Amino acid sequence: MSETSAEDRIWTVPNLLSFLRLLGVPVFLWLVLGPKADGWAIALLMVAGFTDWLDGKIARAFNQTSRLGRIIDPAADKLYVFATIIGLLLREVIPWWLVVLILGRELFVASFAPVLRKHGYRALQVHFLGKAAMFNLMYAFPLLFLASHTGWYAEIARITGWAFAIWGTGLYWWAGLLYVVQVRQLIKADKKE
Template sequence: MQEDTLADETLAERVWTVPNLLSLARLAGVPVFLWLVLGPEEDGWALVLLMVAGFTDYLDGYLARRLNQMSRLGQVLDPVADRLYILAVVVGLALRDVIPWWVALILPLRDLLLWILVPILRTRGYSALPVHFLGKAATFNLLYAFPLLLLGDGEGVVATLADVFGWAFAIWGIGLYWWAGILYAYQVYRFVQTTPRRSVAPDG
């Protein structure tokens, strides 16, 4: 039993795992996407990059479970990569006038409100809340919505259909994103109510 515990702790501290490398690659794609959309306006390559990012978002979680390569770093990298992609996409599309600015503001605002709760979590011994299905479903909808909205920034039947379906995914995604945020905030409230404050040892 002790050997299993030590193995789990060693695994949790691992950095160079396949899922973590996928998350790092996804993070590296964020500035590339912004450059493609705002610089040369290579929307085709930007769409490809978004589709690859969406696929790796699923793949890194699947491989972490399949290969038993869960890690503390991975638990941080995965949601950070998701949020940075969402932020980069909404800012890029808003600057291109593909989406209104209220969409670009309402999504980061939700994350800002949750980040404010992190210091409260740390007083109870938690560094972050676990990712739950509703949050992943919201991210899934948004990562499908934005490529469609980018594709819909044009003329013709394909662009019109992409715009319609893109906004359908976006509306659902925004709703689920905030619903997940409310559930996260409620979890923090429950932690505060049921978990004693952790005593912090003085430095020195």
């Protein structure tokens, strides 16, 4: 199998896991806003976080990386983050300023898309810092959900959840600033050619 055809694969285990994560986004929102089945919503978030880690491991270990995977994997991550912060905001679990910080970073990075397209690039390579930020946020949200309940675990979940949320948001912005550096390097390289 040639490298080009390997990149064009659609039916891979990592892509299936990412697709299943995408299908879970509306289910998650329904669980949070409809029946308020927080236990199931938290379980779904945990499964989503685990499959996010797992699809990357499988893709690298079994050479199943693909062009589609590089699109749907981060798309599923972003949709989960968006759905979760909207659900948490509407349920008054997190403050509006956290939502503004996270969505502001997304808008900031998205503002570079026209510049990238102008220079013939589709998207920037996801780097470790962005993955670390997503890891922190995907742990923060279930913990903040748990913190909104009463029980012996609520205070521990609140402290730990906010630690992950603050680190995750900080890393998310740091990764966004590194994207600026990447865009500048790509543009510089294009001007030299």
